[in-house]
Amino acid sequence: MAKVAFLGLGVMGYPMAGYLAKAGHEVTVYNRTQAKAEAWVKEHGGTAAATPRAAAEGAEFVMACVGNDDDLRAVCTGPDGALAGMDKGSVFVDHTTVSAKVTAELYDVAKAAGVGFVDAPVSGGQAGAENGQLVVMCGGDAEVYDRAAPMIDAYSKLCKRLGESGAGQLTKMVNQICIAGLVQGLSEGLHFAQKAGLDGRAVVEVIGGGAAGSWQMVNRFETMLDDEFDHGFAVDWMRKDLGICLDTADENGASLPVTALVDQFYKDVQKIGGGRWDTSSLIKRLRALDG
Template sequence: MNIAFIGLGVMGFPMAGYLAAAGHQVCVYNRTIAKAEAWVRAHSGCHAATPAEAAKGVDIVFTCVGNDEDLREVTLGDKGVLHEMKPGAILVDHTTASAEVARELDQAARTRGLAFLDAPVSGGQAGAESGALSVMIGGTETDYARVRPVLGAYAKSQRLLGEVGSGQLAKMVNQIAIAGLVQGLAEAVHFVRRSGLDGEAVFDVIQHGAAGSWQMVNRHQTMLADSYDFGFAVDWMRKDLQIALNEARRNGARLPVTALVDQFYADVQAEGGGRLDTSSLLKRLEKGQ
């Protein structure tokens, strides 16, 4: 298929690469042109000067950018993809954004004879690079059926969860669950250190039991080594948690642990750790915060 991919960050760059490797004709756009040029050198395809130019005449446009406003800019802005997509084409958004903007884009797409799916992903940079992401999707069965085999290029699992906005709501659930897990793991590592136990030995045993989690398996060693450059940044996590907390205020859900962990991440940011990965919650415990 002819595909445009908008946004070549740590997630988008490898995801677009998997689409090219699967045999699709891929044209990319990135705000930093040098990154788009690097992608073309690595994967062939082409790059465009604007999102609209990349989207012209293609079957599917994928977006994977920073936040709601970035998403509006590359879709609805003067040079946004919705101005050039051909009738019947589909816009698939992988950005972690609000359910509100997903519904807004769906309406804008429908008025132009286009289709839309919100499809945030989980798995982090490692999942994107290994082609093993989980994709949470909101939209219609018909639209999802059109893109399902294409998503398979980088999705380990994918599921349609309901109407437009459902994918973003599911991603909020994902981030809510992660927030508490990472804080719990940080406290466990902190306790291990204070108790004098062999951390490697302890986590080697308990990761196979009821306490085990993806975070424990993939982060306990780096946390024990005081190394925090291995994943999703604190700045991004706070953005995601704010989306979840705003939605909770709207729907009446009570998220006391999520709100508390969000403030712990604010402490990390205040100490200059916004670009550290989310496991850096341990740093604030070690500093006595």
């Protein structure tokens, strides 16, 4: 059992930290909204800290799952940042989806302080976090990853190191690129089925067992057909992620025409008030175009 800090108790971090507590680790949590940290302690035990540094002091492992590059810098650096309170030989694990640029920056800062750093973005959404079934894609020094992996196992079904620092974030970009095109295709397929007068559920029952089947189809087709999107991975978050993908593609020369197009479709969803809707709301955009 280890002394662990968890920074960020959003829809992902809250249950992830809970699984660490359930595994028997001594967990200290930090959240920008203190009431959320206090609620977590009331539910899971452990301790709430007033700053990232206070949470990280004495911890063998510090996990973070916050919003974006700036949020990650805020909890890591500065006099109240986690790295200021971490001991040499401890490990920082970043579960935030961020740019490879900030990962490289913080890896260097951590290394200079004698702290290991693993970039470890996740896939599986809120349901995956709540069920302890996340897929975690990691980058970083092999020895540091080997130490962190047993901790990550508390809330994951698969955890794998893809390479040196930044490889985890690059792999998450691949994940989001694949999802973007897939959800648009699923939206168009279901929209077409409805316009053609077909029973969408019956259609999915048939095609879901063939080459068209996917996680998105299995887990989202019913709510898409029912026009329900108040759940899941928000459009605002997806646009943040796709922005990272497109910026990185500009740097490495990759062509992402479909990703760029779907990013604009998500922008349309935001314009009709769907920033917090699930990413499967792309079908709602198609319905809006029909008037």
